[in-house]
Amino acid sequence: MYGGGNTFEGIKTDNLAQEDPIKLAAFEARIARGEKIEPTDWMPQLYRKQLIRMIEQHAHSEIIGALPEGTWITRAPGFKRKMSLMAKVQDEVGHAQLLYSAAETLGKSREQMIDDLINGKSKYSNIFNYPTFTWADCCFISWLVDAGAIVNQLANAKGSYGPYCRALDRICAEESFHLKYGHHCVIYLASGTAKQRQMFQEALNRWWPPMMHFFGPSDKISAHTEVLMRWKVKMGTNDEMRNQFLDMYVPKIWELGFTIPDPNLKKNESGKWEYTEPDWEEFKRVINGDGPCNKERLEVRRIAEARGKWVREALKTPKMSYVTPLA
Amino acid sequence: MNSLDPRVNRLPQITEAVLPKAALDQFGTYEVFVQPKEGKPFQHEGIVHAPNLELAWVLAKETFTRRFTCASLYVVDTRDVYVSPLTEGDKNVYDVLPQVAEQSGSKKNFEIYHLVKRGKQHVHVGTVQAVLPQEAMHLAGKQFNHSKVVFNVWAIATDTIRFTTDEEKELWLTLPEKKFRDASDYKGGDKLKEFLEKSNFN
Numbered sequence: 001m002y003g004g005g006n007t008f009e010g011i012k013t014d015n016l017a018q019e020d021p022i023k024l025a026a027f028e029a030r031i032a033r034g035e036k037i038e039p040t041d042w043m044p045q046l047y048r049k050q051l052i053r054m055i056e057q058h059a060h061s062e063i064i065g066a067l068p069e070g071t072w073i074t075r076a077p078g079f080k081r082k083m084s085l086m087a088k089v090q091d092e093v094g095h096a097q098l099l100y101s102a103a104e105t106l107g108k109s110r111e112q113m114i115d116d117l118i119n120g121k122s123k124y125s126n127i128f129n130y131p132t133f134t135w136a137d138c139c140f141i142s143w144l145v146d147a148g149a150i151v152n153q154l155a156n157a158k159g160s161y162g163p164y165c166r167a168l169d170r171i172c173a174e175e176s177f178h179l180k181y182g183h184h185c186v187i188y189l190a191s192g193t194a195k196q197r198q199m200f201q202e203a204l205n206r207w208w209p210p211m212m213h214f215f216g217p218s219d220k221i222s223a224h225t226e227v228l229m230r231w232k233v234k235m236g237t238n239d240e241m242r243n244q245f246l247d248m249y250v251p252k253i254w255e256l257g258f259t260i261p262d263p264n265l266k267k268n269e270s271g272k273w274e275y276t277e278p279d280w281e282e283f284k285r286v287i288n289g290d291g292p293c294n295k296e297r298l299e300v301r302r303i304a305e306a307r308g309k310w311v312r313e314a315l316k317t318p319k320m321s322y323v324t325p326l327a
Numbered sequence: 328m329n330s331l332d333p334r335v336n337r338l339p340q341i342t343e344a345v346l347p348k349a350a351l352d353q354f355g356t357y358e359v360f361v362q363p364k365e366g367k368p369f370q371h372e373g374i375v376h377a378p379n380l381e382l383a384w385v386l387a388k389e390t391f392t393r394r395f396t397c398a399s400l401y402v403v404d405t406r407d408v409y410v411s412p413l414t415e416g417d418k419n420v421y422d423v424l425p426q427v428a429e430q431s432g433s434k435k436n437f438e439i440y441h442l443v444k445r446g447k448q449h450v451h452v453g454t455v456q457a458v459l460p461q462e463a464m465h466l467a468g469k470q471f472n473h474s475k476v477v478f479n480v481w482a483i484a485t486d487t488i489r490f491t492t493d494e495e496k497e498l499w500l501t502l503p504e505k506k507f508r509d510a511s512d513y514k515g516g517d518k519l520k521e522f523l524e525k526s527n528f529n
Protein backbone atom coordinates (compact mmCIF):
# COMPACT_ATOMS: atom_id res chain seq x y z
CA MET A 1 0.00 0.00 0.00
CA TYR A 2 1.30 3.37 -0.73
CA GLY A 3 0.42 6.79 -1.90
CA GLY A 4 -0.15 10.38 -1.20
CA GLY A 5 1.48 11.95 1.78
CA ASN A 6 5.08 12.07 0.71
CA THR A 7 4.44 14.58 -2.01
CA PHE A 8 2.34 16.81 0.13
CA GLU A 9 5.01 18.71 1.97
CA GLY A 10 7.24 20.88 -0.16
CA ILE A 11 10.97 20.27 -0.40
CA LYS A 12 13.75 22.78 -0.01
CA THR A 13 16.28 22.58 -2.77
CA ASP A 14 18.44 25.49 -1.65
CA ASN A 15 20.80 23.35 0.44
CA LEU A 16 21.83 21.59 -2.77
CA ALA A 17 24.26 24.45 -3.27
CA GLN A 18 26.22 23.17 -0.28
CA GLU A 19 26.87 19.78 -1.88
CA ASP A 20 30.22 19.02 -3.49
CA PRO A 21 29.57 19.87 -7.16
CA ILE A 22 31.91 17.17 -8.51
CA LYS A 23 30.34 14.42 -6.41
CA LEU A 24 26.88 15.69 -7.23
CA ALA A 25 27.63 15.58 -10.96
CA ALA A 26 28.97 12.03 -10.70
CA PHE A 27 25.91 11.00 -8.71
CA GLU A 28 23.55 12.48 -11.27
CA ALA A 29 25.48 10.94 -14.13
CA ARG A 30 25.17 7.51 -12.55
CA ILE A 31 21.42 7.87 -12.26
CA ALA A 32 21.18 9.17 -15.82
CA ARG A 33 23.06 6.05 -17.00
CA GLY A 34 20.35 3.96 -15.32
CA GLU A 35 22.65 2.63 -12.60
CA LYS A 36 21.37 2.10 -9.07
CA ILE A 37 22.63 3.93 -6.01
CA GLU A 38 23.76 1.63 -3.21
CA PRO A 39 23.89 2.41 0.54
CA THR A 40 27.63 3.10 0.72
CA ASP A 41 27.65 5.40 -2.33
CA TRP A 42 27.92 9.14 -1.90
CA MET A 43 24.51 10.84 -2.15
CA PRO A 44 23.19 14.36 -1.59
CA GLN A 45 21.55 15.01 1.78
CA LEU A 46 18.28 15.87 0.09
CA TYR A 47 18.22 12.53 -1.73
CA ARG A 48 18.82 10.64 1.49
CA LYS A 49 16.21 12.64 3.37
CA GLN A 50 13.53 12.27 0.71
CA LEU A 51 14.12 8.56 0.29
CA ILE A 52 13.99 7.92 4.02
CA ARG A 53 10.75 9.85 4.21
CA MET A 54 9.22 8.09 1.24
CA ILE A 55 10.28 4.54 2.11
CA GLU A 56 9.37 5.02 5.74
CA GLN A 57 5.91 6.32 4.86
CA HIS A 58 5.48 3.40 2.52
CA ALA A 59 6.40 1.00 5.34
CA HIS A 60 3.98 2.69 7.75
CA SER A 61 1.25 2.47 5.11
CA GLU A 62 1.71 -1.28 4.83
CA ILE A 63 1.50 -1.83 8.56
CA ILE A 64 -1.41 0.55 9.14
CA GLY A 65 -3.05 -0.73 5.94
CA ALA A 66 -3.22 -4.16 7.52
CA LEU A 67 -5.65 -2.82 10.12
CA PRO A 68 -8.80 -1.94 8.12
CA GLU A 69 -8.58 -5.27 6.27
CA GLY A 70 -7.46 -7.26 9.30
CA THR A 71 -10.69 -6.23 10.98
CA TRP A 72 -12.56 -8.53 8.60
CA ILE A 73 -10.52 -11.70 9.09
CA THR A 74 -12.76 -12.92 11.89
CA ARG A 75 -15.88 -12.18 9.88
CA ALA A 76 -14.77 -13.16 6.38
CA PRO A 77 -17.53 -15.01 4.50
CA GLY A 78 -16.29 -18.59 4.55
CA PHE A 79 -13.13 -20.50 5.32
CA LYS A 80 -11.53 -19.97 1.92
CA ARG A 81 -11.93 -16.21 2.08
CA LYS A 82 -10.61 -16.20 5.62
CA MET A 83 -7.46 -18.07 4.59
CA SER A 84 -6.92 -15.76 1.64
CA LEU A 85 -7.44 -12.59 3.62
CA MET A 86 -5.13 -13.80 6.37
CA ALA A 87 -2.44 -14.55 3.80
CA LYS A 88 -2.90 -11.13 2.24
CA VAL A 89 -2.73 -9.26 5.53
CA GLN A 90 0.36 -11.24 6.50
CA ASP A 91 1.92 -10.18 3.20
CA GLU A 92 1.21 -6.52 3.92
CA VAL A 93 2.95 -6.72 7.28
CA GLY A 94 5.82 -8.52 5.55
CA HIS A 95 6.01 -5.64 3.08
CA ALA A 96 6.46 -3.27 5.99
CA GLN A 97 9.37 -5.40 7.22
CA LEU A 98 11.08 -5.23 3.82
CA LEU A 99 10.54 -1.50 3.52
CA TYR A 100 11.70 -0.59 7.01
CA SER A 101 14.86 -2.55 6.24
CA ALA A 102 15.43 -0.62 3.01
CA ALA A 103 14.98 2.69 4.85
CA GLU A 104 17.43 1.57 7.54
CA THR A 105 20.22 1.21 4.98
CA LEU A 106 19.97 5.01 4.65
CA GLY A 107 20.75 5.50 8.32
CA LYS A 108 17.46 5.89 10.17
CA SER A 109 16.93 3.29 12.88
CA ARG A 110 13.81 1.18 13.05
CA GLU A 111 13.24 2.38 16.61
CA GLN A 112 13.12 5.97 15.41
CA MET A 113 10.74 5.14 12.58
CA ILE A 114 8.30 3.35 14.88
CA ASP A 115 8.48 6.21 17.39
CA ASP A 116 7.73 8.70 14.63
CA LEU A 117 4.74 6.67 13.48
CA ILE A 118 3.24 6.37 16.94
CA ASN A 119 3.78 10.03 17.75
CA GLY A 120 2.12 11.06 14.52
CA LYS A 121 5.29 12.70 13.29
CA SER A 122 5.57 10.69 10.11
CA LYS A 123 2.67 10.06 7.81
CA TYR A 124 1.15 7.08 6.11
CA SER A 125 -1.31 6.72 3.29
CA ASN A 126 -4.39 8.77 4.14
CA ILE A 127 -6.76 6.14 2.78
CA PHE A 128 -6.31 3.87 5.79
CA ASN A 129 -7.88 6.46 8.04
CA TYR A 130 -11.31 5.44 6.73
CA PRO A 131 -13.40 2.65 8.26
CA THR A 132 -14.40 -0.67 6.70
CA PHE A 133 -18.12 -0.82 7.52
CA THR A 134 -18.92 -4.00 5.62
CA TRP A 135 -17.18 -6.92 3.93
CA ALA A 136 -17.56 -4.99 0.68
CA ASP A 137 -15.33 -2.19 1.99
CA CYS A 138 -12.70 -4.82 2.62
CA CYS A 139 -13.14 -6.09 -0.95
CA PHE A 140 -12.77 -2.55 -2.25
CA ILE A 141 -9.42 -2.26 -0.50
CA SER A 142 -8.15 -5.65 -1.63
CA TRP A 143 -8.97 -4.96 -5.23
CA LEU A 144 -8.77 -1.23 -5.86
CA VAL A 145 -6.58 0.23 -3.14
CA ASP A 146 -4.08 -2.50 -3.88
CA ALA A 147 -4.45 -1.73 -7.58
CA GLY A 148 -3.56 1.89 -6.84
CA ALA A 149 -0.63 0.79 -4.72
CA ILE A 150 0.61 -1.43 -7.54
CA VAL A 151 0.54 1.48 -9.99
CA ASN A 152 2.81 3.40 -7.60
CA GLN A 153 4.99 0.47 -6.68
CA LEU A 154 5.65 -0.70 -10.23
CA ALA A 155 6.74 2.84 -11.11
CA ASN A 156 8.93 3.19 -8.03
CA ALA A 157 10.56 -0.20 -8.64
CA LYS A 158 12.30 1.52 -11.57
CA GLY A 159 13.69 4.19 -9.29
CA SER A 160 17.34 4.79 -8.45
CA TYR A 161 17.87 3.43 -4.94
CA GLY A 162 18.97 -0.22 -5.06
CA PRO A 163 17.61 -1.53 -1.74
CA TYR A 164 14.19 0.10 -2.28
CA CYS A 165 13.93 -1.29 -5.82
CA ARG A 166 14.82 -4.79 -4.66
CA ALA A 167 12.20 -4.63 -1.90
CA LEU A 168 9.62 -3.39 -4.40
CA ASP A 169 10.36 -6.19 -6.86
CA ARG A 170 9.49 -8.69 -4.14
CA ILE A 171 6.45 -6.73 -3.06
CA CYS A 172 5.08 -6.41 -6.58
CA ALA A 173 5.39 -10.14 -7.12
CA GLU A 174 3.21 -10.72 -4.05
CA GLU A 175 0.76 -8.00 -4.98
CA SER A 176 -0.39 -9.90 -8.04
CA PHE A 177 -2.19 -12.33 -5.73
CA HIS A 178 -3.81 -9.46 -3.80
CA LEU A 179 -5.15 -7.95 -6.97
CA LYS A 180 -6.56 -11.21 -8.34
CA TYR A 181 -8.01 -12.12 -4.96
CA GLY A 182 -9.63 -8.69 -4.59
CA HIS A 183 -11.08 -8.78 -8.09
CA HIS A 184 -12.39 -12.29 -7.42
CA CYS A 185 -14.16 -11.06 -4.27
CA VAL A 186 -15.77 -8.17 -6.14
CA ILE A 187 -16.87 -10.34 -9.07
CA TYR A 188 -18.63 -12.60 -6.56
CA LEU A 189 -20.44 -9.68 -5.00
CA ALA A 190 -21.30 -8.27 -8.43
CA SER A 191 -22.78 -11.53 -9.66
CA GLY A 192 -24.52 -12.25 -6.37
CA THR A 193 -27.82 -11.09 -4.95
CA ALA A 194 -29.25 -7.59 -5.23
CA LYS A 195 -28.23 -7.06 -1.61
CA GLN A 196 -24.61 -8.03 -2.36
CA ARG A 197 -24.51 -5.72 -5.35
CA GLN A 198 -25.89 -2.91 -3.26
CA MET A 199 -23.34 -3.58 -0.57
CA PHE A 200 -20.47 -3.15 -3.01
CA GLN A 201 -22.03 -0.11 -4.64
CA GLU A 202 -22.25 1.55 -1.24
CA ALA A 203 -18.65 0.69 -0.47
CA LEU A 204 -17.61 2.16 -3.82
CA ASN A 205 -19.49 5.36 -3.02
CA ARG A 206 -17.70 5.65 0.32
CA TRP A 207 -14.23 4.82 -0.95
CA TRP A 208 -14.12 6.72 -4.22
CA PRO A 209 -13.12 10.12 -2.78
CA PRO A 210 -10.25 8.68 -0.66
CA MET A 211 -9.21 6.60 -3.67
CA MET A 212 -8.90 9.78 -5.72
CA HIS A 213 -6.89 11.32 -2.87
CA PHE A 214 -4.64 8.28 -2.79
CA PHE A 215 -2.25 9.50 -5.49
CA GLY A 216 -1.72 12.85 -3.79
CA PRO A 217 -2.72 16.42 -4.64
CA SER A 218 -3.25 17.50 -8.20
CA ASP A 219 -0.10 18.59 -10.07
CA LYS A 220 -1.59 22.07 -10.20
CA ILE A 221 -1.28 22.50 -6.45
CA SER A 222 1.40 20.02 -5.41
CA ALA A 223 4.99 20.84 -4.58
CA HIS A 224 7.57 21.16 -7.31
CA THR A 225 9.29 17.80 -7.72
CA GLU A 226 11.57 18.31 -10.71
CA VAL A 227 14.75 17.42 -8.86
CA LEU A 228 13.15 14.31 -7.36
CA MET A 229 12.11 13.16 -10.82
CA ARG A 230 15.63 13.74 -12.15
CA TRP A 231 17.04 11.66 -9.29
CA LYS A 232 14.43 8.95 -9.92
CA VAL A 233 13.06 9.24 -6.41
CA LYS A 234 9.67 10.11 -7.82
CA MET A 235 8.81 8.27 -11.02
CA GLY A 236 5.74 10.12 -12.20
CA THR A 237 3.56 13.02 -11.16
CA ASN A 238 0.51 12.48 -8.96
CA ASP A 239 -1.84 13.17 -11.84
CA GLU A 240 0.01 10.76 -14.12
CA MET A 241 -0.34 7.98 -11.55
CA ARG A 242 -4.00 8.79 -10.97
CA ASN A 243 -4.67 8.78 -14.68
CA GLN A 244 -2.98 5.42 -15.10
CA PHE A 245 -5.12 3.95 -12.33
CA LEU A 246 -8.33 5.33 -13.83
CA ASP A 247 -7.36 4.04 -17.24
CA MET A 248 -6.81 0.52 -15.98
CA TYR A 249 -9.65 0.17 -13.48
CA VAL A 250 -12.60 2.39 -14.35
CA PRO A 251 -13.53 0.13 -17.30
CA LYS A 252 -13.32 -2.91 -15.02
CA ILE A 253 -15.63 -1.28 -12.47
CA TRP A 254 -18.10 -0.23 -15.14
CA GLU A 255 -17.99 -3.69 -16.67
CA LEU A 256 -19.49 -5.03 -13.44
CA GLY A 257 -22.35 -2.58 -13.71
CA PHE A 258 -21.37 -0.36 -10.82
CA THR A 259 -21.66 3.41 -10.83
CA ILE A 260 -18.71 5.59 -9.91
CA PRO A 261 -19.95 8.54 -7.88
CA ASP A 262 -18.57 11.26 -10.14
CA PRO A 263 -20.81 12.50 -12.97
CA ASN A 264 -17.84 14.23 -14.62
CA LEU A 265 -15.70 11.12 -14.90
CA LYS A 266 -14.89 10.41 -18.55
CA LYS A 267 -12.02 9.80 -20.89
CA ASN A 268 -11.47 12.73 -23.24
CA GLU A 269 -10.39 12.59 -26.89
CA SER A 270 -6.73 12.84 -25.98
CA GLY A 271 -7.02 9.72 -23.83
CA LYS A 272 -6.79 11.54 -20.49
CA TRP A 273 -9.36 11.03 -17.79
CA GLU A 274 -11.41 13.98 -16.65
CA TYR A 275 -12.95 14.02 -13.20
CA THR A 276 -14.22 16.28 -10.48
CA GLU A 277 -11.25 17.41 -8.40
CA PRO A 278 -11.56 15.65 -5.06
CA ASP A 279 -11.83 17.77 -1.94
CA TRP A 280 -8.18 18.58 -1.21
CA GLU A 281 -9.12 20.36 2.01
CA GLU A 282 -10.46 17.07 3.35
CA PHE A 283 -7.27 15.35 2.21
CA LYS A 284 -5.21 17.87 4.19
CA ARG A 285 -7.39 17.46 7.24
CA VAL A 286 -7.11 13.67 7.19
CA ILE A 287 -3.36 13.68 6.53
CA ASN A 288 -2.96 16.01 9.48
CA GLY A 289 -4.73 13.66 11.85
CA ASP A 290 -8.39 14.52 11.63
CA GLY A 291 -9.82 11.59 9.68
CA PRO A 292 -12.48 9.18 10.91
CA CYS A 293 -9.94 6.55 12.07
CA ASN A 294 -6.59 8.30 12.59
CA LYS A 295 -6.86 8.08 16.36
CA GLU A 296 -7.87 4.45 16.37
CA ARG A 297 -5.13 3.38 13.95
CA LEU A 298 -2.36 4.98 16.00
CA GLU A 299 -3.88 3.83 19.26
CA VAL A 300 -3.87 0.22 18.07
CA ARG A 301 -0.16 0.52 17.19
CA ARG A 302 0.57 2.25 20.49
CA ILE A 303 -1.12 -0.48 22.50
CA ALA A 304 0.67 -3.18 20.51
CA GLU A 305 4.01 -1.48 21.22
CA ALA A 306 3.25 -1.13 24.91
CA ARG A 307 2.02 -4.71 25.32
CA GLY A 308 4.96 -6.20 23.47
CA LYS A 309 7.55 -4.25 25.37
CA TRP A 310 8.23 -6.79 28.11
CA VAL A 311 8.78 -9.51 25.52
CA ARG A 312 11.29 -7.42 23.63
CA GLU A 313 13.06 -6.53 26.86
CA ALA A 314 13.18 -10.15 27.97
CA LEU A 315 14.80 -11.13 24.67
CA LYS A 316 17.53 -8.51 24.77
CA THR A 317 21.02 -9.83 25.31
CA PRO A 318 24.15 -7.89 26.27
CA LYS A 319 25.87 -9.15 23.11
CA MET A 320 23.78 -6.91 20.90
CA SER A 321 25.02 -3.85 19.10
CA TYR A 322 23.63 -2.11 16.10
CA VAL A 323 25.26 -1.86 12.71
CA THR A 324 23.60 -0.55 9.56
CA PRO A 325 22.31 -3.48 7.50
CA LEU A 326 24.25 -4.20 4.33
CA ALA A 327 21.93 -3.94 1.35
CA MET B 328 -12.09 3.12 21.95
CA ASN B 329 -15.20 3.21 19.87
CA SER B 330 -14.26 1.02 16.94
CA LEU B 331 -16.28 -0.98 14.42
CA ASP B 332 -13.95 -3.84 15.28
CA PRO B 333 -15.00 -5.66 18.47
CA ARG B 334 -11.42 -6.88 18.97
CA VAL B 335 -10.18 -3.29 19.04
CA ASN B 336 -12.81 -2.39 21.60
CA ARG B 337 -11.62 -5.23 23.79
CA LEU B 338 -8.02 -3.98 23.84
CA PRO B 339 -6.80 -2.92 27.28
CA GLN B 340 -6.42 0.78 27.91
CA ILE B 341 -2.80 1.82 28.12
CA THR B 342 -2.65 4.85 30.36
CA GLU B 343 1.08 5.36 30.73
CA ALA B 344 2.87 7.31 28.03
CA VAL B 345 4.70 5.25 25.43
CA LEU B 346 8.27 6.43 25.85
CA PRO B 347 10.69 6.81 22.99
CA LYS B 348 12.24 3.47 22.19
CA ALA B 349 15.52 2.54 23.80
CA ALA B 350 18.41 1.63 21.54
CA LEU B 351 18.11 -1.97 20.29
CA ASP B 352 14.45 -2.20 21.25
CA GLN B 353 14.13 -3.78 17.79
CA PHE B 354 17.31 -5.86 18.25
CA GLY B 355 20.22 -6.19 15.88
CA THR B 356 20.03 -7.32 12.28
CA TYR B 357 20.79 -10.58 10.49
CA GLU B 358 21.51 -10.99 6.80
CA VAL B 359 19.36 -13.53 4.98
CA PHE B 360 20.54 -15.74 2.11
CA VAL B 361 18.18 -17.88 0.09
CA GLN B 362 18.74 -20.76 -2.30
CA PRO B 363 15.83 -20.52 -4.72
CA LYS B 364 16.29 -24.01 -6.22
CA GLU B 365 18.37 -27.10 -5.55
CA GLY B 366 21.67 -26.69 -7.41
CA LYS B 367 21.39 -22.91 -7.68
CA PRO B 368 23.71 -20.67 -5.64
CA PHE B 369 22.53 -18.91 -2.49
CA GLN B 370 21.83 -15.21 -2.88
CA HIS B 371 21.42 -12.34 -0.48
CA GLU B 372 17.77 -11.38 0.04
CA GLY B 373 17.72 -8.80 2.81
CA ILE B 374 17.66 -8.58 6.57
CA VAL B 375 15.57 -9.41 9.58
CA HIS B 376 15.71 -7.95 13.07
CA ALA B 377 15.96 -10.65 15.72
CA PRO B 378 17.19 -11.20 19.26
CA ASN B 379 19.39 -14.15 18.23
CA LEU B 380 20.52 -16.30 15.35
CA GLU B 381 17.90 -18.98 15.88
CA LEU B 382 14.98 -16.56 15.86
CA ALA B 383 16.53 -14.77 12.91
CA TRP B 384 16.27 -18.02 10.98
CA VAL B 385 12.58 -18.40 11.94
CA LEU B 386 11.75 -14.81 10.99
CA ALA B 387 13.71 -15.08 7.75
CA LYS B 388 11.63 -18.07 6.78
CA GLU B 389 8.45 -16.06 7.42
CA THR B 390 9.63 -12.93 5.69
CA PHE B 391 11.39 -14.32 2.63
CA THR B 392 10.15 -17.81 1.86
CA ARG B 393 6.43 -17.61 2.51
CA ARG B 394 5.60 -17.48 -1.13
CA PHE B 395 8.35 -18.26 -3.56
CA THR B 396 9.79 -21.69 -4.05
CA CYS B 397 12.81 -22.12 -1.87
CA ALA B 398 15.24 -24.98 -1.46
CA SER B 399 17.16 -23.65 1.53
CA LEU B 400 17.98 -20.55 3.50
CA TYR B 401 20.56 -19.36 6.00
CA VAL B 402 21.16 -16.37 8.24
CA VAL B 403 24.17 -14.65 9.75
CA ASP B 404 24.64 -11.71 12.10
CA THR B 405 25.30 -8.56 10.03
CA ARG B 406 28.42 -7.98 12.12
CA ASP B 407 29.83 -11.32 10.94
CA VAL B 408 29.88 -10.30 7.29
CA TYR B 409 33.23 -8.93 6.24
CA VAL B 410 32.67 -6.38 3.49
CA SER B 411 35.02 -5.04 0.80
CA PRO B 412 34.75 -1.51 -0.61
CA LEU B 413 32.27 -0.95 -3.45
CA THR B 414 33.76 -0.06 -6.83
CA GLU B 415 32.16 1.21 -10.00
CA GLY B 416 32.62 1.54 -13.74
CA ASP B 417 35.17 -1.03 -14.91
CA LYS B 418 37.11 -1.07 -11.66
CA ASN B 419 37.35 -4.58 -10.25
CA VAL B 420 37.29 -4.57 -6.47
CA TYR B 421 39.95 -7.29 -6.39
CA ASP B 422 42.38 -4.80 -7.93
CA VAL B 423 41.99 -2.47 -4.96
CA LEU B 424 42.04 -5.08 -2.19
CA PRO B 425 45.34 -5.32 -0.31
CA GLN B 426 47.61 -8.33 -0.75
CA VAL B 427 47.41 -10.52 2.32
CA ALA B 428 50.15 -13.02 3.07
CA GLU B 429 49.23 -16.50 4.17
CA GLN B 430 48.53 -16.43 7.90
CA SER B 431 49.66 -19.00 10.39
CA GLY B 432 47.05 -20.49 12.63
CA SER B 433 44.07 -22.75 12.24
CA LYS B 434 42.15 -22.20 9.03
CA LYS B 435 38.41 -22.17 8.75
CA ASN B 436 35.92 -21.96 5.92
CA PHE B 437 34.67 -18.66 4.54
CA GLU B 438 31.72 -18.30 2.20
CA ILE B 439 32.45 -15.80 -0.57
CA TYR B 440 29.81 -13.58 -2.16
CA HIS B 441 30.18 -11.39 -5.26
CA LEU B 442 28.24 -8.43 -6.57
CA VAL B 443 28.71 -8.35 -10.35
CA LYS B 444 25.97 -5.92 -11.29
CA ARG B 445 25.14 -2.84 -9.28
CA GLY B 446 21.52 -2.89 -8.18
CA LYS B 447 21.41 -6.69 -8.09
CA GLN B 448 21.94 -9.10 -5.22
CA HIS B 449 25.15 -10.60 -3.90
CA VAL B 450 25.52 -14.19 -5.07
CA HIS B 451 27.52 -17.04 -3.55
CA VAL B 452 30.56 -18.02 -5.63
CA GLY B 453 32.35 -20.52 -3.42
CA THR B 454 34.16 -21.36 -0.21
CA VAL B 455 37.79 -20.75 0.73
CA GLN B 456 39.90 -21.74 3.72
CA ALA B 457 41.72 -19.02 5.59
CA VAL B 458 42.58 -17.73 9.03
CA LEU B 459 41.35 -14.16 8.54
CA PRO B 460 38.53 -12.77 6.40
CA GLN B 461 40.98 -10.41 4.64
CA GLU B 462 43.01 -13.43 3.71
CA ALA B 463 39.85 -15.21 2.57
CA MET B 464 39.10 -12.33 0.18
CA HIS B 465 42.63 -12.38 -1.13
CA LEU B 466 42.33 -16.12 -1.84
CA ALA B 467 38.90 -15.61 -3.40
CA GLY B 468 40.51 -13.12 -5.77
CA LYS B 469 42.78 -15.87 -7.05
CA GLN B 470 40.08 -18.52 -7.27
CA PHE B 471 36.88 -16.79 -8.31
CA ASN B 472 37.96 -13.65 -10.13
CA HIS B 473 37.55 -14.80 -13.71
CA SER B 474 35.97 -12.64 -16.33
CA LYS B 475 33.25 -10.34 -15.02
CA VAL B 476 34.06 -7.16 -13.11
CA VAL B 477 33.38 -7.73 -9.41
CA PHE B 478 32.21 -4.60 -7.57
CA ASN B 479 31.90 -5.89 -4.04
CA VAL B 480 32.97 -8.98 -2.08
CA TRP B 481 31.61 -10.39 1.16
CA ALA B 482 33.38 -13.03 3.23
CA ILE B 483 31.44 -14.88 5.94
CA ALA B 484 33.01 -17.40 8.33
CA THR B 485 30.99 -20.56 7.75
CA ASP B 486 30.85 -21.38 11.45
CA THR B 487 28.89 -18.16 12.13
CA ILE B 488 26.03 -19.19 9.83
CA ARG B 489 22.76 -20.74 10.90
CA PHE B 490 22.04 -23.22 8.09
CA THR B 491 18.83 -25.09 7.35
CA THR B 492 19.03 -28.78 8.23
CA ASP B 493 17.78 -31.45 5.82
CA GLU B 494 14.92 -32.21 8.17
CA GLU B 495 13.85 -28.59 8.27
CA LYS B 496 13.61 -28.44 4.49
CA GLU B 497 10.27 -30.19 4.83
CA LEU B 498 8.91 -26.83 5.89
CA TRP B 499 8.77 -25.76 2.28
CA LEU B 500 7.08 -28.89 1.00
CA THR B 501 3.72 -27.49 2.02
CA LEU B 502 4.12 -24.43 -0.18
CA PRO B 503 2.57 -25.97 -3.33
CA GLU B 504 -0.55 -26.90 -1.33
CA LYS B 505 -1.19 -23.36 -0.17
CA LYS B 506 -3.06 -22.44 -3.27
CA PHE B 507 -4.82 -19.54 -1.65
CA ARG B 508 -1.53 -17.67 -1.88
CA ASP B 509 -1.35 -17.92 -5.67
CA ALA B 510 -2.73 -15.35 -8.05
CA SER B 511 -3.57 -18.17 -10.46
CA ASP B 512 -5.97 -19.71 -7.95
CA TYR B 513 -8.36 -16.80 -8.29
CA LYS B 514 -10.02 -17.52 -11.58
CA GLY B 515 -12.85 -15.06 -11.72
CA GLY B 516 -12.86 -15.18 -15.53
CA ASP B 517 -15.62 -17.76 -16.01
CA LYS B 518 -17.84 -16.23 -13.41
CA LEU B 519 -17.26 -12.80 -14.91
CA LYS B 520 -18.04 -14.02 -18.43
CA GLU B 521 -21.22 -15.72 -17.36
CA PHE B 522 -22.20 -12.59 -15.48
CA LEU B 523 -21.53 -10.33 -18.46
CA GLU B 524 -23.54 -12.55 -20.79
CA LYS B 525 -26.53 -12.45 -18.49
CA SER B 526 -26.37 -8.79 -17.60
CA ASN B 527 -27.11 -5.83 -19.81
CA PHE B 528 -24.96 -3.16 -18.21
CA ASN B 529 -22.53 -2.91 -21.09
Ligand SMILES: [Fe+2]
Nearest residue numbers: 001092146149
Ligand atom coordinates in the same frame (compact mmCIF):
# COMPACT_ATOMS: atom_id res chain seq x y z
FE1 LIG C 1 -2.41 -3.52 0.00
Ligand SMILES: [Fe+2]
Nearest residue numbers: 001062092095
Ligand atom coordinates in the same frame (compact mmCIF):
# COMPACT_ATOMS: atom_id res chain seq x y z
FE1 LIG D 1 1.57 -4.28 0.23
Ligand SMILES: [Fe+2]
Nearest residue numbers: 001146175178
Ligand atom coordinates in the same frame (compact mmCIF):
# COMPACT_ATOMS: atom_id res chain seq x y z
FE1 LIG E 1 -1.25 -5.65 -1.22
